[in-house]
Amino acid sequence: MIIRGRDIICRNRYLKGVGRRFFSILLVCMIMGVRLIGTTVINAASSIAVRIMTSDGQTEELAGNSLSAALHGAGLTGIDRLLVSDGSITSKDWEWLRNNRAAFAALTEFEISDRVQTADLPDAPVGSPAYPSIFPYQLQKVVIPQSVRIGSNAFDGCNELRIVDITNAYEIGESAFSQCHALQSVAFPKVTSIENAAFSGCDGLTYASLPSLCTIGDQAFYSCKQLKTLEFSQLVRVNTAAFESCTALTEIEIPNVTSLGSSVFRNCKSLKKVNIPEVIQIPEKTFMDCISLQTVHAPKAEDIMASAFYGASALTAISFPSAVAIKEKAFSNCSSLRAIDLPRASVISKQAFKNCTALSYAKLPSVTVISEEGFMGCTALTSIHAPLAERIRDAAFMSCSSLTDIVLPGAVYIDNQVFSDCNSLTEIKLERAERIGSRAFENCTNLKTAEFPQADRIGEFAFRNCLKLDTLLLPDGLTPAADSITLTIDMTDGTREALQGDTLQAALQTVSLTEISRLIVMDGRISTADWEWMRSQHDTLQNLKEFEIQRNLYEIADLPSANDYTAIFPDCIEKVTIPQSVIIGDYAFERCAALTEIEAPEAYRIGKHAFAKCSSLKTASFPEADFVDEYAFQLCGQLQNLHFPKAESIGSSAFTDCRALQRNIMDKGTKGRPRNGLLTTNKG
Numbered sequence: 001m002i003i004r005g006r007d008i009i010c011r012n013r014y015l016k017g018v019g020r021r022f023f024s025i026l027l028v029c030m031i032m033g034v035r036l037i038g039t040t041v042i043n044a045a046s047s048i049a050v051r052i053m054t055s056d057g058q059t060e061e062l063a064g065n066s067l068s069a070a071l072h073g074a075g076l077t078g079i080d081r082l083l084v085s086d087g088s089i090t091s092k093d094w095e096w097l098r099n100n101r102a103a104f105a106a107l108t109e110f111e112i113s114d115r116v117q118t119a120d121l122p123d124a125p126v127g128s129p130a131y132p133s134i135f136p137y138q139l140q141k142v143v144i145p146q147s148v149r150i151g152s153n154a155f156d157g158c159n160e161l162r163i164v165d166i167t168n169a170y171e172i173g174e175s176a177f178s179q180c181h182a183l184q185s186v187a188f189p190k191v192t193s194i195e196n197a198a199f200s201g202c203d204g205l206t207y208a209s210l211p212s213l214c215t216i217g218d219q220a221f222y223s224c225k226q227l228k229t230l231e232f233s234q235l236v237r238v239n240t241a242a243f244e245s246c247t248a249l250t251e252i253e254i255p256n257v258t259s260l261g262s263s264v265f266r267n268c269k270s271l272k273k274v275n276i277p278e279v280i281q282i283p284e285k286t287f288m289d290c291i292s293l294q295t296v297h298a299p300k301a302e303d304i305m306a307s308a309f310y311g312a313s314a315l316t317a318i319s320f321p322s323a324v325a326i327k328e329k330a331f332s333n334c335s336s337l338r339a340i341d342l343p344r345a346s347v348i349s350k351q352a353f354k355n356c357t358a359l360s361y362a363k364l365p366s367v368t369v370i371s372e373e374g375f376m377g378c379t380a381l382t383s384i385h386a387p388l389a390e391r392i393r394d395a396a397f398m399s400c401s402s403l404t405d406i407v408l409p410g411a412v413y414i415d416n417q418v419f420s421d422c423n424s425l426t427e428i429k430l431e432r433a434e435r436i437g438s439r440a441f442e443n444c445t446n447l448k449t450a451e452f453p454q455a456d457r458i459g460e461f462a463f464r465n466c467l468k469l470d471t472l473l474l475p476d477g478l479t480p481a482a483d484s485i486t487l488t489i490d491m492t493d494g495t496r497e498a499l500q501g502d503t504l505q506a507a508l509q510t511v512s513l514t515e516i517s518r519l520i521v522m523d524g525r526i527s528t529a530d531w532e533w534m535r536s537q538h539d540t541l542q543n544l545k546e547f548e549i550q551r552n553l554y555e556i557a558d559l560p561s562a563n564d565y566t567a568i569f570p571d572c573i574e575k576v577t578i579p580q581s582v583i584i585g586d587y588a589f590e591r592c593a594a595l596t597e598i599e600a601p602e603a604y605r606i607g608k609h610a611f612a613k614c615s616s617l618k619t620a621s622f623p624e625a626d627f628v629d630e631y632a633f634q635l636c637g638q639l640q641n642l643h644f645p646k647a648e649s650i651g652s653s654a655f656t657d658c659r660a661l662q663r664n665i666m667d668k669g670t671k672g673r674p675r676n677g678l679l680t681t682n683k684g
Helices: 018-032 091-099 528-536
Strands: 002-004 035-037 048-054 059-064 079-089 109-112 141-143 163-165 185-187 207-209 229-231 251-253 273-275 295-297 317-319 339-341 361-363 383-385 405-407 427-429 449-451 471-473 485-491 496-501 516-526 546-549 575-577 597-599 619-621 641-644 663-666
Touching: 339 361
Parallel strands: 002 035, 079 109, 109 141, 141 163, 185 207, 207 229, 251 273, 273 295, 317 339, 361 383, 383 405, 427 449, 449 471, 516 546, 546 575, 575 597, 619 641, 641 663
Antiparallel strands: 048 059, 048 079, 485 496, 485 516
């Protein structure tokens, strides 16, 4: 008969007289011929019992007042399996394991008996250079039956780990199983929270069951390239990039999720079907580059954020009945998209549907603004129906080469190049349009009829290369921009001259630019090239104090942005009058330290640094401006009054260090408000 040590373990309440009882047992054993093998006694000085198996098949049972003490002298490098059979594991025991994991060079299995009291697996120490795991990298199996928290980096890099039995764990820490390449399936029925990168890089993982899970952290399953099946019935929140690059994932159904982070399913190249019925917002890049995505059910989604479906090239139709805003590049490069259903959307943002080359029809009953390049390159688009749209921004339908039917009865502003290169267009009638921008219909080679009965401005080259245009209906007296300019100038000696030429440069070629003190453009047009020529003469026009454009010009090009940070106007300029609707480009007036007065009542956009360091400017009044870019009025130290009643967006630091600022008028919806004489905001 053999009695093993585990059969005669004495617990603390039996310690009294343990020596006498033990020798009594020995005496009985001697009489009966019984051998004792591996006898281990847990007493006041012994709080843990372990059984080890070495790589040569030997088994030994040990005890001590800590894991370190129990294994002292055991030869850690030869241990293949380690079972904690009784007692308790403390946080110090876990840390000792972490600090000595390199010594366990042969350990492949670690198990804790259900009799053992077990502390939570601690987080990796903050600030350590490598954030080491608790266990050696060659570990293949772990069994921990107790209710524990699995701390950060606990199994990080255990790239041979195949079996994880920690079924009572309640939380999984950051990077806990990161880079466990051999791990194929996990089941944690009681876990409610997974922290950042918990399973990131587990590229052998195919199945994950976490039925109690409520929250998934950032990149929790990032690049789990074999993951096919998920069971998350209680999930409510999924954070940034949680499943990014899970390239085998084919279907997602998370019916209770209300909140998604950005890039959650980005680059899930096999994903075909998604059901997220409670999600209110689809964040940035959520389904970006999901090239197999065919069906998305998100009936409550109100905001489709930037690049949400960018490059989802298999998506053929979308229906978002609650969506109000379609943000920048939301569906750009969805090359199979044929139909869109957006009954409540009011704004189509920049490049939202750019290069959706299969889209043939766009019905947008509630849209009021179609932003820059919104449908640019939609080469199959034949019809656009947006009855409430008032503003169509630059290049919105540029290169829509199949477009023939345009229904925009409410359109007032048609900006630059809106229908440029729409060479199937034969007729355009916009009853309410007031402004037709530069090159708006350029290269519409089949356009025959264009009617704009309310227009008060036709931009330069609006109908350039419209070879078949034979009917152009405009209000009496309005003609497309002329190719000449008429002006008068005052010289520093008190004389005045009237000049004319094809360009501003040509008109002024006979006079000394250094002697001009006042310049009035009377008639004709000012082109982008004219503005750039003025910029090139920034230092030569050293006495120009006043620049005025009169209202009867056919065309004024937008003031272009600078490539070299040089202002259009010289530093000595004091007063500028531009009555027409224009964009004031980046750096247009920067460092015009003498500027005290600017009259541009119809300017609708103010570029970056446009009036920065205009240290004499006291009033900024732009009643039609809807956008003021960053640093636009930075360091205007004497600026006291603002008037931007239609401003929709104010860029960051637009009014930084305007310390004299006292009064401002802005629409209540403006993003960004002056505070304590300064205005520092996020760019809208």
